[in-house]
Amino acid sequence: NAGVMQNPRHLVRRRGQEARLRCSPMKGHSHVYWYRQLPEEGLKFMVYLQKENIIDESGMPKERFSAEFPKEGPSILRIQQVVRGDSAAYFCASSPEPPTSNQPQHFGDGTRLSIL
Amino acid sequence: DQQVKQNSPSLSVQEGRISILNCDYTNSMFDYFLWYKKYPAEGPTFLISISSIKDKNEDGRFTVFLNKSAKHLSLHIVPSQPGDSAVYFCAAHRSGAGSYQLTFGKGTKLSVIP
16 A cells, blocks of 8 residues: 655754655655644645646745655655754645545655754 | 634543544635544544535544534544544645645544543
8 A cells, every 4th residue: 555655754954954855645646745743733734736846835934945846756845954943743745636525635654853 | 823723632532432523713715624633653644524515424433513604613433442542633625725735723632541
């Protein structure tokens, strides 16, 4: 059962380094969403991508954060010059097409990013 | 501004009894609601959803009720089982916004006591 695959599961970085989080959507899914969860909080939307296109990045911080979903390969969430406040769990979700009530977003197990 | 609110951080229920998890929303443009279940160190797993044109949707032990006038939905689990112990997130979505992002509540931790 090839669900949404995220790697690494855990990532430790020092302040100022770069973090790269990868997400392979479910087979046949071409829509990818990234969410961030801070401790004791719900998931917060960051960005929605289709292959080679960013559709909605309204939830992504304007600086240091970027995302891509190339024609080939996984979606990448990139955080440059990480700071302590970037420590969180980052979840990726996918859907086969814009989700409807019958086709919800399916989530990966997340990447837990810790900044030293 | 919390558009989706789950006001109970935790809930304890005896095995076999009914669990009722509540969720309120403020954005009247939301028209599609979902419940996700999450175990520690795992991603959220989709449970059940409901469109705003309905007031009830049932799937096995899980039933979601929607009261649009009150902007309130609830998830009923009956009978509750120890394996249901997890954090439950309510999420909402607005069609036609061009994005399909989900807005989540902060979650309710359900503990089912054997």
